[in-house]
Amino acid sequence: MDNGYLEDLNIKNQLSSTWDMFFGSYGRLKDVQRKAIPKILEGKDILICSPTASGKTEAACAPLIERLKSRFKVWTILYICPTRALVNDIYERLYSRLIYYDINILRKTGDYQAEFKTIPNILITTPESFDSMMCRGKLKNGFGHILSCVYAVILDEVHLLYGSSRGEQVRWLLERLRRLKAQAFKEKWCDDEKIQIIAMSATMKEPEKILKYYIPDGEIIKAEGKREINLISDEIVSIDETILKHFCSIDFQNRFKKILIFCNSRNKVDALVAELRSVLKDSNYQIVSHHGSLAKSEREETEEILKRHERVIAVSSSTFEIGIDIGSIDLVVLAEAPLDMNSFLQRIGRGNRKNERIDVLLCAENDTQRLIQKAMLFCAQNGILLNTAAGNIFHVIIQQIISYIFQSKDLKRSKDALKSLIESCLKYYFEDLSVANDIINNLILSGQLKEADDGKLTVKKDWFDKFSNGQIHSTIRFASGMSIYDLEKNRILATNVQHFQNKRVKITGKNKEIINIQGNSIIVKNSSEKLDGSLLSYAPYETIFFNTQPYAIRTYLGLEDKIFPYVIRDNKVYMFHLGSTQREFFIKLLIRMLNLKVIEAVNSFLVQFDKGYCKKVISSFKDIKYLNDYSMIKFIEKDIDKIEKELKIDPLNKLLPMKIRVEEVLRIINLREEIKLFKKVEFQNVTHTQLEMHLTKLIH
Template identity: 35%
Template sequence: MPNGNIKSEIRNPKSAIEKLSHTFDAFLSRFGRLTAIQELALEPLLSGENCVLAAATASGKTEAALAPILERFQQRRFKTNSQKQTAAVKFLYLVPTRALARDIARRVEQPLKKMAIGLAVKTGDEPALKPTRPPEFLITTPESLDSLLANRPKMLRDVSAVVLDELHLYDNTPRGDQLRILLNRLRRLREYAFTKGDAATAEVQFCALSATMHNPASIAAKYFANPVLIQTDGQREIDAKLFEMRGAESLRELFATFKAREVKKVLAFCQKRAECEEWVNLLRGSAPFGDEVLVHHANLSANIRRQTEENFARTGAALCFATSTLELGIDIGDVDLILLVGAPDNLGSFLQRIGRGNRRTRRTRVACFYRTPTEEAVFQVFIRAAKNSGAETSALLASDNGLAFRPSVVVQQLCSYLKQTTHSELNPEHAFGLFITPNGEPLIDRNQYEKIVEHLIEKNFFRPAMRGGKQLQAGEIWEKLYEERAIYSNISGTNERAVVIDDMTGRRVGFLDSKLPAGSTFLMGGHARRVTL
């Protein structure tokens, strides 16, 4: 549905309170008045439509989705006079990163508490869920959802709604393909529970959120059927300047202007983790930030990342170097300037990064440092596209697209699905029905699928089941992957990671992508460290 075709009847808070009698106070009262996306999303979501919400950062998309979705659930619960909680998850909120999971949890904890709805987070950083007392509202990642479907499918048989946050980060990636099949597995689970009388309905309502997406409805249609597009413009003015990078001195020259420009908090993005570490090591202790020069990337431990997020949000003046881990809507307070060291890989990433700045104003300030003429040209194209937001932007975002579907995902999903089945056996013919679009069209050619299955049998991932027929059961390789807990994410041949432990405190700092020999030095958390073991 094109932008502007959705007409909302909500014109004032009083009307919204009437329509959201169970959720307005918890989720929307703090806004004073509804934002544009909240107003437009209310009617379609209340009526049970699948939606995709496309709006600028800091526009209240999370509340725009959750208030009507939870209201619909509460209305049905009170209508049937069924207020007793059952041991099953009712709502899934899917996020691409653990950091965003924690941030969303902080954001919705109090509203859900007001509504007496239990909340939990399931990621690799969080404690395991209690099977006998699962939450009604679960925030998780695709990998953890995969683990739940495989090991605790009954916990998900009552899921009535799924929110997909930052959908653009999944699309056209292996994780996106994995997510498409996971949602098919969830739908199949719901249908099975309904036919067995274990669920009142097989319906699942979906809502996707994104601030940066080309053709949002078409992208959302890969994940769920009949998405209604709800879109607002809300574009902020972009004040972007280009600077040549000549080393640390280039940054110090920019820093010298901060006092006059009233710049106190800066978020700097680099393309590589090692770059972040090097800049922090160079700049920590120097003016104007002193020791408040922080670092954030995926190789740091969860506790270190969480501490960085909290320190940066709390501190009045600070500089934080990050990779894509802080591209997302994690609450780090208001940022006065976005600093980009090198051009991002694509326009989508560029838009996501600059969207992190000046959220409380209508103007985003960006400093772009280029190291080569090519990077300078890329920055110029990105800046022009971001300011125009027209056909050029759409064309560049569309050019980021990759493969339609990766056959390698079949391997991982079949391995995981085997664990989900009742007797830990699968019928390849029946499993083929998982690899379809929401409208039922095959994602992979049947002949190619059958060759993949034959290969998995040949390589001893699977073997014929003892009771014969077409059923397959676990082979030696599957058993090994299961023991290593490697079947819940895309299977690869990556090297074993080395955990980094601080000798003085005994605290886990993070990990390296590969082991280093004793005596080697490296940077981690902005400090030089030496391998002792």
């Protein structure tokens, strides 16, 4: 009898109410469940790190339900997901198990406006709807709040939130939830003010950072295990060539019935769907598309086709990476390399989810993309994890102050109450918490906050308008554009479309004729003409997408972080910093500070300059050791408006004190760590070596 069996038997005895709900059909536990369940039953806060489809959801839910069901008459587990799609997926999975056990489960998102007649046992939501419930969750009888009986919070796929504005929003909301629980306990709305937090993440390089960010007193539970990645063809060619070489083959069509193709842009999705429908018109595949600018009804139709039909090719942007139940996928195709390793793992992880092997096909348009795909595959196959980049987050301070005011009964807060919340949330970033006073004073001076007759602070009228339509609960800056409205279907097909003059368009692979334009709506109907319509163009997102592909290449080539190889070719020097978009911005800042006008180009992979300036550039980069935080900060302060624009930092940041605006820039470009690295960098000429052969593929 193995030890695992005895452990499972012991845990089964402790899960007297929930074993059959979650594990009855399996009989045995997975590694992550064996490790996590006893800790959760003890009431500990934990971060569970394990691969996709390893049983994390059951590992968290079973012991939490067991523990709370036995202790409290009224109890809630708040389950936070990064996407609406994942909310729906978790809801369907849990509902089918809990429906027979008298456990009330609800979901609350922009798509599902739950009616809270009673306090639910399990409430699944997104950060935005969590924010909305904090403000609008007072019970109609005036006795309590919909979240007053939350005794546990699950943060699912937390690695996708960490470092983003939505992740920062969740951190503030958890602090506000603790304060709400303290009030609820005092008012006798609940029996205990403690909240147990369970965070769940994919396997990460530095999980300690996520732990410190969300649950500093918690502990990490790691579970091993990875699925075999099977490349069905070693040849990495363009998606066009791949379609002709593989997709048109009868053997291929018999072997792979459900295929998921990932692209990096909405335009690429549209173009590829049109191409596939043309090339495979005689096959019996249904060919569908899925991306963020397609209307909800169009996306749901695609999801249903994938689940219900036997032979489907779905082309998607990042929207299919997580959370959407699309059934069993036989083959995942990456039409191009994603910008970061997390996306690579999420995308290939969508394939063969019930098996230990993932069938994958990689595509590349050129040698650069080919090298990147190989590097990312190498990292995935060897379990090598890369750090993720940080985004723009400090505008959340203002958003949360406004939201916190709207949470109060009289829509006002004392200055001390605001200061207390700000200090609690900003101590993670700042030692000097006098910045809390500065923030409040700035918002008063700019007119965002106003003093009421009783001395408390309220908000200006514009914020009331945004609150009434729910706009204040989101920290995401949406692209703006026109909508495509189908007159025959009587519904919107797509949003965020840029206006154009063509008479016909192609959307979801089908030709449509433009019959009218009314305001921001382009009205279309089916086109009777055989000529192809133009592909849509979408409004760009108001954010920077950080490219971490260079880290994968550095790992693949076995280069230490401190090694900056360079190649001399045609009287040009190509110095490979291989440090992502963050290092690109850092180097651009250095160029301005050091007045290095001799540098001709900088991107996420390399720096380019004339051969005659090689010594000057290397010497200047080495001289960075004489720079200090103070000189860099002063330079950033002087150029702050321009730098914020380049980094696409939210305009709300301009309302914050200079100290915070500068700290945002330092954090985004990872300045302090970059300075440490540059002080020990070794520049190596690798011209005429084998390494040159690989690196020159990045020159274009």
